[in-house]
Amino acid sequence: MTEEQPPEHLRHKPLTDLTRPRELVLACPSFKSKVNLSRIVRLAGCAAAEKIIACGTAKIDPTIARDGIGHVVIERRRTLVPVLKTLKKEGYRIVGLEQTDRSQLIYEYVYRRRTALIIGHERDGMTADELALVDDVIEIPVYGMPYSYNVVTATTMAVYEYLRQFPDG
Amino acid sequence: MTEEQPPEHLRHKPLTDLTRPRELVLACPSFKSKVNLSRIVRLAGCAAAEKIIACGTAKIDPTIARDGIGHVVIERRRTLVPVLKTLKKEGYRIVGLEQTDRSQLIYEYVYRRRTALIIGHERDGMTADELALVDDVIEIPVYGMPYSYNVVTATTMAVYEYLRQFPDG
Numbered sequence: 611m612t613e614e615q616p617p618e619h620l621r622h623k624p625l626t627d628l629t630r631p632r633e634l635v636l637a638c639p640s641f642k643s644k645v646n647l648s649r650i651v652r653l654a655g656c657a658a659a660e661k662i663i664a665c666g667t668a669k670i671d672p673t674i675a676r677d678g679i680g681h682v683v684i685e686r687r688r689t690l691v692p693v694l695k696t697l698k699k700e701g702y703r704i705v706g707l708e709q710t711d712r713s714q715l716i717y718e719y720v721y722r723r724r725t726a727l728i729i730g731h732e733r734d735g736m737t738a739d740e741l742a743l744v745d746d747v748i749e750i751p752v753y754g755m756p757y758s759y760n761v762v763t764a765t766t767m768a769v770y771e772y773l774r775q776f777p778d779g
Numbered sequence: 780m781t782e783e784q785p786p787e788h789l790r791h792k793p794l795t796d797l798t799r800p801r802e803l804v805l806a807c808p809s810f811k812s813k814v815n816l817s818r819i820v821r822l823a824g825c826a827a828a829e830k831i832i833a834c835g836t837a838k839i840d841p842t843i844a845r846d847g848i849g850h851v852v853i854e855r856r857r858t859l860v861p862v863l864k865t866l867k868k869e870g871y872r873i874v875g876l877e878q879t880d881r882s883q884l885i886y887e888y889v890y891r892r893r894t895a896l897i898i899g900h901e902r903d904g905m906t907a908d909e910l911a912l913v914d915d916v917i918e919i920p921v922y923g924m925p926y927s928y929n930v931v932t933a934t935t936m937a938v939y940e941y942l943r944q945f946p947d948g
Binding site: 708710730735736755 | 785786787788789790791792794795797801818821822824825826827843844845846847849850875877878879880881882886899904905907910911912913916919920921922923924925926927928929931932935936939940942943946948
């Protein structure tokens with residue numbers, strides 16, 4: 611740093627204000643790992659995402675999700691397909707996060723503000739039914755072993771890219 | 780999608796080639812949570828980071844880090860300060876990831892290719908000794924509860940931003 615004093619760590623910095631509520635929905639399958647949904651709840655809380663749609667019955671672990679619990683709207687569904695159809699009618703761009711035969715590179719992808727991001731299952735990826743509903747599919751390049759990012763890591767990158775494009779909401 | 784057939788999930792997609800080896804080093808404190816280093820090992824593996832410098836004695840969990848183990852160079856150190864001084868002499872830009880009184884917004888930050896990214900401790904953040912060595916500090920805006928991203932989530936975002944700026948190495 612050019613300043614004489616080194617930077618000082620700040621605790622409890624106030625939140626960054628949004629100029630309008632986010633219109634980002636995260637749609638999650640029934641994950642194999644029971645911690646992944648909890649981690650996504652904390653991510654969604656910090657990002658001020660509109661809501662999470664979650665399949666399965668995984669409990670949210672408060673030691674992982676922290677105050678994301680109680681602040682993030684979580685809708686439980688048996689499957690994603692009906693709710694994705696509804697979101698589509700409501701004007702959400704349905705965006706899959708998956709390696710497919712026609713995914714777009716995330717670095718080049720231009721998000722719509724009103725977006726429902728569908729996360730693929732850790733082992734099985736997105737279902738054919740879900741893929742039939744997407745408007746776009748984005749993928750994140752992998753450069754080394756173990757060949758694939760953890761599902762929460764991939765979700766984090768896709769959410770970050772959205773926040774970068776809509777820093778103020 | 781405009782195509783008649785929906786996109787097809789691809790498994791085992793080949794890795795994205797780099798035109799030259801990455802010069803990104805991740806420097807980690809002795810984390811409070813024993814799973815965080817393992818998660819960063821998987822991230823570093825997929826990103827093809829040059830190496831991880833890790834304080835503390837946390838074992839790498841192979842169920843989390845996967846094949847990141849064996850593919851990511853991990854240097855164990857007692858503290859980060861001496862190795863950061865060496866990296867600085869070797870021409871690495873020392874970049875802290877921390878909320879401080881003069882952090883730069885990650886959305887606007889321009890990385891140097893040769894970068895050592897220092898991760899703050901979950902509870903205590905970066906030490907004053909570490910902050911005295913940084914060239915830059917970057918921070919990630921938080922928009923909602925629980926006020927702070929998990930340390931691996933923040934690291935993931937900072938690494939993603941680096942990859943986005945250097946997609947080919």
